[in-house]
Amino acid sequence: MEKKHPLQDKWVELLISDHAAPVQGKLIDIGQDIFVIQDGVKYVYVPIIHLQQLRFLQEEPRELFPIPEELKGRPLEQLQDPVSYRKILLSAKGMFSEIYVTGSQSIHGYLTSVMNDFFVFYSPVYHTVIISLQHLKYLVPYHPNITPYQLSPEQFPLRPSTITLARTFEGQLRKLVGEFVILDLGVNPNKIGLLKNVQDNMAELVNANGASIFVHIDHIQTLHIP
Structure with missing residues (x-):
């Protein structure tokens, strides 16, 4: 069994590259390349490569609400294969999610494909977006009953990309x-x-x-x- 991080299961604050506001929550899982944070409402998946600072918070954690089990990230001691960045992306395919990459706003939509070093995200604002794996700052999957901007399936159908995809x-x-x-x-x-x-x-x-x-x-x- 791998030794737990000293801050695992603690209330922490993360500073993330290019993101002005810190992320706060309970550090519930750690893989080789990803942190899993529960902020009291949702899970936030943060690739470790973009972590600038991690520190312990004294505040008591807020009440934690359940989220979809397929994206929950089980405790490391129960896993032979720890949670990983790629596994989370593959699990998130087809789920309404929020991602942050660059700029002043995050993007909302659906992850549709995961390739070698990029993934494809379908957004009602930007439509098909090609995103380099090394630049995703965080991923937040939402409850299955939630849709972008409360759009109906008729208003925002999840269509596969018409772009021919390469591996890289x-x-x-x-x-x-x-x-x-x-x-x-x-x-x-x-x-x-x-x-x-x-x-x-x-x-x-x-x-x-x-x-x-x-x-x-x-x-x-x-x-x-x-």
């Missing part, structure tokens, strides 16, 4: 050469334009002024087609 994020970028795309949710206007070329780990994007902008693939967090 770089391969997916290559498949979209020649398309008008938005990188990183369009927070930076220079990351909106025609994807002209992908070569030597760089993506060439032609912006509104016709200038070529080169972005290293490792720094592309999301991609979607408007």
